[in-house]
Each structure stands twice: as C-alpha cells, then as structure tokens.
Amino acid sequence: MFQSAHKAAKDIVSEVVKRVDHKDAGLPRVLPQCLPEQYSLHQIREELIPGEDSTSNADDLERLLIIYSCIIAIDRLHQEDDQKHDIEALSLWVSKTILPDGSSIAQDEAPDDTTEASREQALTLTRQKAVVGLQCLEILLIHIDPSSPFPLSFSNEILLSLLAFTSSRDPWATEPNTTRAVFLLSHASVQKRALTGDFLINYVLQSFIRPLFSKSKPTTITAAGRPAIQSSAPKPRTTTELLIREAKPWKYEKPCSIPVLEWAVANIPVEILKPNFHLFIPPLLTLLDDPNTNLRARGCSILTTFLPKLPPTLLKQSGLAEVFEDALTPTLLFLPNLTPMEESVVLLPAAYEALYALCDVRYPKDDKEEKVGREKFLDGVLRNGVLKGYLHSSEHPEIVKVLLEEMGVIVVKMEIHAVKHLKDTLPIIFTVLSDPFAVTNTSLLISAIYALQSIILNCWVRLGLPKYRLEILKALCLCWKNTDEELVGNVKGKMEKFAKVVEELKATGRIFVTAVAESDHGSNVKNEVKMLVEVDGNLRSLFGIGGGKKNEK
Helix, strand or coil, X not given: CCHHHHHHHHHHHHHHHHCCCCXXXXXCCCCHHHCCCCEEHHHHHHHHCCCCCCCCHHHHHHHHHHHHHHHHCCCCEECCCCCHHHHHHHHHHHHHHHCCCHHHCCXXXXXXXXXXXXXXXXXXXXXXHHHHXXXXXXXXXXXXXXXXXXXXXXXXXXXXXXXXXXXXXXCCCCHHHHHHHHHHHCCHHHHHHHCCHHHHHHHHHHHHHHHHHHHHCCCCECCCCCECCCCCCCXXXXXXXXXXXXXXXXXXXXXXXXXXXXXXXXXXXXXXXXXXXXXXXXXXXXXXXXXXXXXXXHHXXXXXXXXXXXXXXXXXHHCHHHHHHHHHHHHHHCCCCCCCHHHHHHHHHHHHHHHHHHHHHHCCCCCHHHHHHHHHHHHHHHHHHHHHHHHHHCCCHHHHHHXXXXXXXXXXXXXXXXXXXXXXXXXXXXXXXXXXXXXXXXXXXXXXXXHHHHHHHHHHHHCCCHHHHHHHHHHHHHHHHHHHHHCCXXXXXXXXXXXXXXXXXXXXXXXXHHHHHCCCCCCCXXXXXXXXXXXXXXXXXXXXXXXXXXCCC
C-alpha cells in the first residue's frame, strides 16, 4: 500500500545521510502523489509499525517520514469512529523510536569501536528522527481528533521520550526539538500527570533510572543510597572492564537517562522527594565520579538543583553531606595541563556552585549552632580549591579568572571571617592588577577588581594595616597607570573596551579609601592618597580625592 511512499522516503533519508553537516535542517515530506489516495490510522499502524525485529536509524526515519506525511494530509486521512487504540499504538511506537540511544553520544564519550564519521551520521539521523517524531506526536495527541480531550494517551513511555529532549545540553536536543518537547509537556494536565509519585518514583526512578546506574554505583554508598561503611581491605585493581559498554548502560546505551534525571530533580515536588531522596543518590554520585568532564559538570549542576530541596537535618543525620563533599572536592583540581582548558573552565564553576549549595543547606547561614561548621567548610573550599588551584595553574589566565570569581563569592559568604586568608588572597589579586600585560585581558582585570571589592567590603577592619593598605594602594595605582597608558590616543575601540575597567577601578578606589579610613590603623589613608595625587594628578579620578595639579594630564 505504501510502496511508492517507501521509495520516496528512502531517497529523502539518503540525502540526509549525505549532508550530515546540516544538523538542524528541516526535512521535506513525502509528496502527496507518492501516498495512497485514501487511508486510515489503522492502515498506517498495520503497514508501517514493524514487529519485534530491530531496525536501523535510517529505516526508522523512513517510516516516521511516511507517518508524518500521511497524518498531515487530512484530505486523504479517513477518520474512523474508534481510532483511539490506533493513535495510542502509533504514538507509543513513535515515542520509543525517537528515544536517543548509544549512537547519539558525543565522540569523546564513546568507546572507540566506531569511526567519527559513522557516529556523526548516526547523531544526525537521531536528530532528524526527533524532528519528525515530535511533530508526529503533536499531531497525533492534539490535532488528529479535535473532539478528543487533551492529553490523549500520554502514557509513561511517551512522557519519558519527551523528557529526553528537555535539555539543550544534549547533542540530540536541537532547538526545534527542545521547543516542541517543552510545549507538549507544558499543558497543565500533562504536568499534573508527570509530577505524580507514580510516574516520577515508580516509573522514572525505580523502573528506568535505577537499573541503568546499578552496575556503576560508587563504593561510598549502599544500594539503598545510604553512606557505606568503608572497608580497610585493599581496593581491587582498576580494569578496563569498568570502561566497557555493559558497565555503564546509562552512558553508552541510554544516554537520555541524564536529561530525564535532570528534569526529575528540577521538577519533583518536595513532598515527594523527601521520603524518596535515596533513589537520587546513586545516579548523582555516579555522574560526579565519571571521568568525562562534561558529564561530571552535568552532575554538579544537577546536584546544585537537588540539594536545596533537602532539609538540613537530613544531610546531617544521614551523613550524605560528607559523601557529597568528598565527591566534589577532587573536582576542584581538574586543571590544565591534565585537564583540557576548555573543559576545566566549564567544570570548575559547576563544582564550586555545587559546594556552595551543599554549604548553604548543611550549614544554614542563620543557624548560629552551625556557624563554626560553615566557616570550616568554606575555609576548606578556599584552601583546597582557589589557593591550590592558583598554585598549580597561575600561568593560565582563563583559570585565574575563574578562581578570582570564586574567591569573591567565598569571601562574601565568609564575611569578616575571611580576614584570616588576606595573606593568601591579596597577593593573587596584586599579581593580576600590577601586571602590565593584564590590560590585554580585560575580563581577567574585571574579575580581579570584583574580588578586591568583595575583600574591601567584608574585611575592611583589617585593611588599615600598612602591609595591606600600602599594597592595595600600589596595585590600584599600577593598574590605573597601565590602563591609562593603554588609552593613549583616545582610540574609540579601546575606550569602549576599557570603559568597564575604568568604571570599576574608580568605584574600588573610592570604596577603599572610605572603608579604610574607618578601620584601625587606617586613619591616615586620605593623606597618603593626597600625596599620591600631588605626584600624579591622574590619580585624582581614581580615588576621588583632590590634590595638586602637578603632572596632571
């Protein structure tokens, strides 16, 4: 019945395979003249849905193209009185067919049993299957029978397939696919169904997620998601068996499990999460322990969303706070040259964010009894993360920028207690601000200035000491001088480039003078600044304090 349609669809798929670089290109539909004059959903189901035999991505795309072309040709589609079961069967097959499999993972995450060209081809076919399949689902479930209530036949399998396309971070989730999946999930009745314990706990976590992660569960927890008692026996040698496909089905067979887990964590109601939190622990720790930095960063992001939904007492009583801390802390040292630069600058901020979330939940800021524990935790993050990271990677400006940004965040969280680290944090900032070549990297300068502002606003009571006061004055003056020299000639492009630097330097200089003047040992700072301005009038704008006009430009 659909022989001509099969031939036309096969030609279309052949063209898709040839142009693998057109990742988001739309697909033409099968022309009406290649379709039967009249057909019903039952005939489409009987003729196009294959049996139990496995089919290739190309074959699946071919069938999806025919189904899509048939159901949008309303004038040829014969509407029957009882077609609900046909809609259900077609929707179920489409949802299972578009679900990404192991052929969809990025090349650097795949075992080297396939060539890069073949994997890129498979990924392109997967994307195109999703483009056509999601359109089919929208038509079948919403538009095919306007008299039917929406949502029609949204089974667990269909919901799961839609969740696989909700994150733009996945290689198979192009913008059109993500937009359509989110639209289908956005209906109030669908949301109500998706956010039930039956779907999230029984189907997603128990039936889908748990079996996939069971073989690669970290030894730090039990099968029930509780902290495990560590054995004193020597650890077994690591073998390549851990790297094969069978050991990580969530990664090599069902990579869509990651966006499904991500959506579940982000959307699960707190009242459902609390009694079932242990089901999330094994997959989260597995992601945090994975050697692939992209997956590790994804795990950090999911954990950052997960932790605020837990009560502080649960983390404390269960011992999971220490488990998460031990899993996250090593990630802070994923630095060049052992870790590629482009991966490190993505992974580090995600790991720090997860640690901040852990700190805020385990040691609430307004809980006086946890004040000492909070301070100790942040001390460890600063020492083992920022300071060690700078020691290992100070020659990499991109890493230094990330570390300075995190330094500012930690100082704000520690408040006055950050004064104990001034001897370690200020030299890092001084090095960046006084470097004459730093003006070529304005984003690095801005990060250093923001970090200094955080220190001034939180540690000002100790900055009046000469060893700190004079060094900060020196760093600000040198940075101002270097920036001023770079702006010689009043070139428009440079003026725009350094406008933010100049603005923030002025703000920092004036905040510094005002704050230190109120601190111990800092009452003379205004006189010191006036002396500097008398020597170089250009500094007047930096500190906002008048002086002589000697050498003023």
